[in-house]
Amino acid sequence: MDKKKKRLMIRGAILLIMMAAIIFALTSKKETKVLAVGDKAPNFELLDMNGEKVKLSDYEGQGVFLNFWGTWCPPCKKEMPYIEEHSKEFTKKGVQVLSVNIGESEFKVDTFINQYGLTFPVMIDKNKSVSRNSYNVVPLPTTMLIDKNGIIKKIVTREMSEAEIVSLMESIQPE
Template sequence: MDKKKKRLIVRGAILLILAAAIVFALTSKKETKVLAVGDKAPNFELLNMDGEKVKLSDYEGQGVFLNFWGTWCPPCKKEMPYIEKHFKEFTNKGVQVLSVNIGESEFKVDTFINQYELTFPVLIDKNKSVSRNSYNVVPLPTTMLIDKNGVIKKIITREMSEAEIVSLMESIQPE
């Protein structure tokens, strides 16, 4: 066999392997469902800043203001003081705040918590399993309002004003 035929066979084999790899990658990709209003909120378990496990299901029967954020996100920085300001008032009315930081170090998150004097539960989604795989969160901030039955009532994918945060918290108060 001459050099040209060998080269052609080797190139053909390489192209066949590459094509098979591309087909495999495209067909085996796990589809992440995009959540919508009316869907049951997927349960999750993350650690809070004290290293304690927190599950969404722990808050069954209460409204949950589920906020995904990052320390580098300017809109997140703007709305955090408003969430903090109304956190205690609404906790007494059956609305819980769960704040999920997406993939940052505990040091960065702790520095942010201290800077903004946050007292509500802050969870860290270190490997982004909740934000990406369960909730398919893309822009930050993203806030999901979950009613006492665990159903998503509203999804906000932008910065919220103080008045809007109050109104949204009121909307998921259990009766």
């Protein structure tokens, strides 16, 4: 085989491999649905810091204040004491706070829990399957307000004031 034909065959093989890779990349991309107000909140199951399973569906009939956060996030640190303070009051009124840390170590999260005296369920989304795939959380903190029927009523993608936290918890109280 002469050099020209050999070079042409190699180029053709490279082109076929590149085309196959492009087709694979385009067809295997998993579309992530961006959640919006009015959507049904996707159910999830994560372990809390005590190793107990926590499922969103377990709280149907209650309002859920679903907060995604990180120990390194200054706005998360600022709002967490307010969330803790008012979670006790609103739990009695049918609003459950669920807190999801995104991918940090149990040691870091446990230290944070102790530092802030958190008493509501705290889970770690170790492989980010809930925060990234189901809920498409990008900025931290992100809080989803979910009503008693599992419908997202509000999405907050920034730090919240104490007054805003109280108002939002009030807005998802079951009647």
